Amino acid sequence: MKNDLINAIAELEEDKALALVREKIKSGETPLEIVEQCKLGVEIVGKRYSEEIYYLSDLIMSEEILRGVMEILEPYFPQNDNQSGTKVIMGTIEGDIHDLGKNILVNLLRSNGFKVYDLGVDVQPEDFVKSIIETGACILGISVLITYSINEIKKLIKLIEEAGLRNKVTVVIGGYPVNDRIRDYTGADYYEKDAIKAVELFKKIAAEKTKPGSVVD
The missing domain is CATH 3.40.50.280 (Cobalamin-binding domain)
Known part of the structure; x- marks a missing residue:
């Protein structure tokens, strides 16, 4: 389910989030789909920060989780070798x-x-x-x-x-x-x-x- 990754990021569960990303890649989900789920999770973190539920350190933690996610996803982004692109x-x-x-x-x-x-x-x-x-x-x-x-x-x-x-x-x-x-x-x-x-x-x-x-x- 998509909510599992969203919730893992929202709860700042780094190991679980990265494991889920690897599972989703293996199951055929695209990097774009996974990025969208991560974005929703980070939005929850931001909301909790604005409500003073989370602290600045939690925002930094969510960024570090996303950085780890991108390291996993980067090789799987579709490659387009068109050198005439804008x-x-x-x-x-x-x-x-x-x-x-x-x-x-x-x-x-x-x-x-x-x-x-x-x-x-x-x-x-x-x-x-x-x-x-x-x-x-x-x-x-x-x-x-x-x-x-x-x-x-x-x-x-x-x-x-x-x-x-x-x-x-x-x-x-x-x-x-x-x-x-x-x-x-x-x-x-x-x-x-x-x-x-x-x-x-x-x-x-x-x-x-x-x-x-x-x-x-």
């Missing part, structure tokens, strides 16, 4: 070293045919701009979880404008603190907190980029 740059902004959500999205995008350049974590704005120039990518995905790093995103988008690249690059931000207000403040085009929904957003952007008359990668 180019995407992904990275966690300077001052932030969180990468779990970013890593999930990178795997999902690659399995959907996107050519992803993953710059890692704590990426300086100047390095994002350099990568845009070098790769010709037309979508930039920026991950942020630490609120004080949001100013670095604003700085990055200003640098993109100064480099004359703003009309060529669609900027998507993601992470726990992002919302409409943060999107407007930074100058990003879109925001999305859910990795699975983000894939659909990236597909939509890619389709717009490939329309006649559009700037393509």
